[in-house]
Amino acid sequence: PAHFLGLIFSLPFLLIFTTFVVYPLLYSALIVSSGDYLSRVMSDPLFWRSLTNTLIYVGLGVNIKMFLALVLSGLLTFTRFKIVRAMSYLYLLPWAVPIIAGVLSYRWMLQKEWGILNRFISDIGLQPFNWLGSYEGAMAALVSFHVWKWTPLWTLTFYAARQGIDPSLYEVAKIDGASRLKEFLYITWPQLKYLYAFNTMLSTIWVTGEFDIPYLLTRGDPGETTHMLSTLGFRYAFVLLRIREGLSIYLLVIPVLLIFIMLLIRAFGGRR
Numbered sequence: 001p002a003h004f005l006g007l008i009f010s011l012p013f014l015l016i017f018t019t020f021v022v023y024p025l026l027y028s029a030l031i032v033s034s035g036d037y038l039s040r041v042m043s044d045p046l047f048w049r050s051l052t053n054t055l056i057y058v059g060l061g062v063n064i065k066m067f068l069a070l071v072l073s074g075l076l077t078f079t080r081f082k083i084v085r086a087m088s089y090l091y092l093l094p095w096a097v098p099i100i101a102g103v104l105s106y107r108w109m110l111q112k113e114w115g116i117l118n119r120f121i122s123d124i125g126l127q128p129f130n131w132l133g134s135y136e137g138a139m140a141a142l143v144s145f146h147v148w149k150w151t152p153l154w155t156l157t158f159y160a161a162r163q164g165i166d167p168s169l170y171e172v173a174k175i176d177g178a179s180r181l182k183e184f185l186y187i188t189w190p191q192l193k194y195l196y197a198f199n200t201m202l203s204t205i206w207v208t209g210e211f212d213i214p215y216l217l218t219r220g221d222p223g224e225t226t227h228m229l230s231t232l233g234f235r236y237a238f239v240l241l242r243i244r245e246g247l248s249i250y251l252l253v254i255p256v257l258l259i260f261i262m263l264l265i266r267a268f269g270g271r272r
């Protein structure tokens with residue numbers, strides 16, 4: 001009876017999930033499988049460039065922000081310093097800023113002629129750089145904005161986890177003469193390593209399908225070279241009006257995400 005009652009209460013969610021997730025996925029798979037749309041997409045050189053860009057964006061963005069979040073969460077524990085106390089109030093601001101406002105400000109900063117970054121570069125005697133007009137500059141802008149935007153969120157999770165570590169462990173380590181590095185290696189890191197792995201995998205799942213930052217910041221420019229798989233699927237479906245090819249790109253990503261999700265559940269589903 002208890003399981004039956006749980007099923008009854010779960011029916012609204014199951015109905016909504018089936019209607020808006022399962023059915024569209026199955027219908028999209030049916031449409032794509034009815035033709036050679038996958039082969040058309042994979043024969044496009046732009047697909048492989050977008051795949052490479054996605055791997056670069058996810059690989060650099062996720063790992064850089066996780067490392068910075070781990071470091072910043074440690075700095076936030078030094079509350080006896082006034083600058084740290086001030087930073088504890090300000091570090092969440094990038095996360096709180098709406099993405100559209102942040103991207104527009106970032107584009108203005110990177111503008112070649114009158115952007116504040118090139119103005120600073122000119123003032124110190126260096127040649128201004130066309131940040132969004134070159135592949136390397138645009139990819140660097142995408143990764144750096146992503147890191148700036150989302151590092152505070154993961155810093156908060158690591159900082160909260162640090163508060164759960166027994167302070168007596170650090171007191172005993174100080175009595176034994178352990179350095180800060182050894183405290184981190186033998187006390188902090190063993191307590192945080194599973195959370196670090198969990199956050200990395202979860203962030204990888206989220207960032208692989210990220211659309212808003214790449215689309216708003218570069219829209220694939222310059223010359224369609226900075227497309228991600230998410231923006232390329234949008235380009236196929238809503239710019240070129242080739243809906244089936246656009247669906248094919250998104251369906252290619254889903255198995256990869258499912259693998260990460262299964263690994264996440266398998267590795268951490270039973271942990272308490």
